[in-house]
Amino acid sequence: MTASGQDTVLVVGAGPVGLTAAAELVRQGARVRVVEQRAEPTTQSRAVVVHPRTQEHLAAMGVLAPLEREASAITALEIYAGRDPKQPTVRLGTEHLATRYRRILDLAQPRTEALLAEHVASLGVRVERGVTLEGLEQDSTGVTATFTSAAGRDRSRYAWVVGADGGHSTTRTAVGTRIEGVFEGQHFLFADVVAESERSPDTVRMFAHPDGIGGVFPMPEGRTRLLFEVEPPAAGAVPTIARTQELVDQRAGGAWHVTDAHWLAYFEIHHGQVPRYRHGRVLLAGDAAHIHSPAGGQGMNTGIHDAVNLAWKLALVTTGRADPALLDSYHTERHRVGASVVKQTTRMTDVMTVNGPERGLRNLALFLVGHLPPVREELIAGIAEVDIHYRGSPIVTGRATSRRHPHPGDHAPDLPGLRTADGTPTSLDELLRRPGHLLLTSVRDNAVLDEYRAALAGFGTVVPLGSGGLQDPDDSFTDRYGTGDHGLALIRPDGYLGLITREGSPEKLSEYAQRLMHGTQASVPGGKSRTS
The missing domain is CATH 3.50.50.60 (FAD/NAD(P)-binding domain)
Structure with missing residues (x-):
């Protein structure tokens, strides 16, 4: 297209x-x-x-x-x-x-x-x-x-x-x-190499050194990614396997023996x-x-x-x-x-x-x-960036039910044991493949669910847990979200909670939809947005 x-x-x-x-x-x-x-x-x-x-x-x-x-x-x-x-x-x-x-x-x-x-x-x-x-x-x-x-x-x-x-x-x-920001710049040697080592390939290793940080990242098929902070190279200088090995010996104890290179380059990072x-x-x-x-x-x-x-x-x-x-x-x-x-x-x-x-x-x-x-x-x-949240964002609303439960703007916790109506294992990742928001609720009254669908105004899908809907045999939804029998959690397409509440109602969903439709910049309690 x-x-x-x-x-x-x-x-x-x-x-x-x-x-x-x-x-x-x-x-x-x-x-x-x-x-x-x-x-x-x-x-x-x-x-x-x-x-x-x-x-x-x-x-x-x-x-x-x-x-x-x-x-x-x-x-x-x-x-x-x-x-x-x-x-x-x-x-x-x-x-x-x-x-x-x-x-x-x-x-x-x-x-x-x-x-x-x-x-x-x-x-x-x-x-x-x-x-x-x-x-x-x-x-x-x-x-x-x-x-x-x-x-x-x-x-x-x-x-x-x-x-x-x-x-x-x-x-x-x-x-x-x-x-x-800072424009003095830091110079790094980046190396994608073939390297032999006795070190286990399931660990990233970072090396502190007064002359610059070093890092070793295992990759598939015997490849290893190396990076070393270096002094500014001379104009036109090109890194070599010999120079890469020298840095490995100086900062990583010689634990890797570089035998070939897929790619070597110097970069200046600001x-x-x-x-x-x-x-x-x-x-x-x-x-x-x-x-x-x-x-x-x-x-x-x-x-x-x-x-x-x-x-x-x-x-x-x-x-x-x-x-x-x-x-x-x-x-x-x-x-x-x-x-x-x-x-x-x-x-x-x-x-x-x-x-x-x-x-x-x-x-x-x-x-x-x-x-x-x-x-x-x-x-x-x-x-690992798993603690990012958007608490306090103008487009999230609701309230956590306790300190151990997620807040509006938090990433939606996974639900282990979740199954479709026919018993097939599923996950939030699979449910979020549907376009739009995902509304999870323990409410089973069809009339109320229809009101929820109308209130969302086409912004997403209502997915009830329980009879006729998703199966949650371990009750992980109410345990992890703290929503009780009448609450709901509205998960944005990016996996973060736009709305969470113990007292679900069409009115609260309509209010959230209005925030999206009009970009409402209302003040929302909940503290600062975390960042990595």
Whole structure:
């Protein structure tokens, strides 16, 4: 589907973020055109980590299963900060993460992109490669984009534009904004190599060193991703296997022997983000909106989350079901996440490179983290991005029934033991493959359920639990959500709770629908939005 026109969304960029945005827009009912400046897909495996929260999103999209078949499963992160490169200072396991995907997946970015591209193609969207965005002009009714390609120069009109065109974003420049942050830059050697090691392949390892942080990420088929912070290389310098091995010996105790290289490159990384994610009818996502250290492997993941958060809202707007004011909530919810990721990854990189007395204090802090399970679990939850929430967002409402139950804006907890009416095992991921919101309720009165459907006004599907509906033999819904016999939980298309209450009513659903339709900026209690 090559589309243009007043009801079409232009997605600029066909990396993981742009492809996710396109797939989710189409799934939620929007028309899409995707353009990409590169003539061919990338061969650079910059991003290899797929965190658990991202896996939840990919599962709802229907993309996770093929990715699982190719990726390496990682169940721990080890940090080495002491003198012994064989003894980790702290080990963070994934077994207690609050998600059904209690592992990290490692896969080279070209394969992740390829799987997303196949999914987008299955939805009827053709990625137009070799098309360069030259400029944007917008007014109150749309955006005119100017492109150049082998076919010449073209101007086309669109309803909205999503800029997912990376750290050197043309879209960002076209709307007159820029990344604000630290511009001294950190230099990294990225290496996708074949390496021999006796270390187990189920663990990501980070190495602290005064000269720069180091990281080792196991990948499938005997490949290993290495990254090392380095001094600024000379102009035109090209990394080599010998230099890579030297860094492994210096910072990782020589525990890997590099025998071949798929890809070696130097990169300069800055830290910062744009002041606003929305500029009229143009919205920025991924590296176009925020850039930061690769420590923690959160860049691609944060961008995919941007795309998932934005797409369902933009689909509602472009199909006429919601006012454009709804899109302000994209900035409200995701800018704070991006700011926190930038801050966290910058701090992580700085802490891992301290020397002198500060190094001893750092090592003591890591030792304490390793021996305090609650702190250890909180740290890995932040790195794995499963503690993101949107509490306090203007488009969530309701109230948690107790401290142990989820709040409006939290990610919807999984429901183990859930089955369809015929007894087939299912999950929230599978239920969220339906377009729109998902309303779960223990109410079984058909008349009330019909009122719920009318109140949702076409925003989603009502799914009762119990007789004739979903089977919940372990009563996990009322236990995990605390909704009782009369409550409900309304799950947004991105898997977060838009509404949760013990006293369900058509009026509360109508109020929520009004928030979406009109982008209501009402004040909602509930505290700050967490960020990774």
